[in-house]
Amino acid sequence: MEDFWVEELRPKPLSGDGEHWIVRLEKRDMTTDQLAHQLAKRVGISRGDVGYAGLKDRQGVTLQDFSLHLPGKELPKGWQEGLPAGVVVRDIGRDRRKIKPGMLSGNAFTIRLRGCGVALAEEERAQSVRLIADEINQFGVPNFFGPQRFGRDGDNVAEGLKQLRRGRKGRRGDRHKRGILLSAVRSDLFNRLLAARMQEGLFKQLLPGDVAQLAGRTGAFLVEDFESEHTRFEAKEIHPSGPLFGSHMLLPEGRAGEMERSLMEQESETIELLEKNGMKGARRALRLFPSDFGQQWEGSDLILTFTLPRGCYATSVVREFLK
Structure with a gap:
């Protein structure tokens, strides 16, 4: 296989x-x-x-x-x-x-992690995977953009910034490639915001003032009635979201808003260039729940099967089993 x-x-x-x-x-x-x-x-x-x-x-x-x-x-x-x-x-x-x-509608994955259980006894392997799977089922995984978003050598962000600075001159040539490069720039900003939220221990929480999304939808709304929205958050009906910077993007308030504004201040030139180059603002869920999750051991190899919504990356799930 x-x-x-x-x-x-x-x-x-x-x-x-x-x-x-x-x-x-x-x-x-x-x-x-x-x-x-x-x-x-x-x-x-x-x-x-x-x-x-x-x-x-x-x-x-x-x-x-x-x-x-x-x-x-x-x-x-x-x-x-x-x-x-x-x-x-x-x-x-x-x-x-x-x-x-x-x-x-999504992508179905089958992934073999070779040798990840070599140092564990059979019972320990099974227990370890169960604990990780339970954690994922309860809290989800961070919905990072995967490394393939940033190119084989990780240079798509730098190339995207060059395109942004060229403005209209940079629109000549391969539009498809240009779109990939510009998307890499704001994907990197999203990943940085998500990483900052995790560092503060806020990934598993819905915050008052968050901008949330209904599960499986792209529309976003401000969390104002925290108690009722928190119930929907725990039921996995809504997810807090992070920024895909561009024009006309809904911004959060409270602590979530402070974190996004801090990033916006650090990257004000880049965000301004994204808007000038016609990028429309959007939101992306910060957490991700795989479906159809399964696992089995073949010797010391762990085989994972799961399905993800479109635009989500298997590396976000695999990372949880390689910590």
Whole structure:
């Protein structure tokens, strides 16, 4: 079994007809964007006519859908034969819509942690995992953006800042790449706010004045009736949120507001540049609850299975088992 396996989950069944061929591919040793370019070449369309829901890096095995815009046409004969090594076609269908970023319900993971139980007896291993799983079920895990958000060498933030400072001049060229770089800048700011909240021992709490989100939703609201909202917080119906800086973003009050304003003062130039470059403010939940959680031992290897909502990172869950 591979050490890392992720499968994108479709938000709904394919329509069975339409202008877009949907190919479900298993890939290894290749990023999503690299494979999209290869598909465009193989079927004779522009890169812009290839769609996908989420960016996956080259590590491990990924199962995900790509849409190919071929109105009134069949897939070219022999198109599969030239696909790169490590790419396998698992399913082909049709749909009326192009797959766009975010068009998935989540990701299902299977991850092998090799040798993490080598120093423990069998009973100790089982007890350790149970305790961690119980902690996750009660409090969730920190919803950090994962390292792949920041590039292979971690330089996306620095490159994103260069793009921001160039302003309109920096908008020439690859818009897709520019979007990734700018997103890395504000993802880094979000991670810093979340880390600061954890350092103060406030991660497991809802605070008066927090900006909260309904579970699974993007809309945000100010926590004013603390008692009633705290009940919903404990029931996992709402989550405190952190900033994705940009224009027209709702800000918290109280202690949560003080922490965000402190970060805004430290990074005032960057946040101003994000707004000037057209980034719209948004909020992201600070905590994350995996679903369909399972675990088993194979010798000293721990195998984890779980499902996460779109935009969330498996590293947030794995980190809890490697502390």
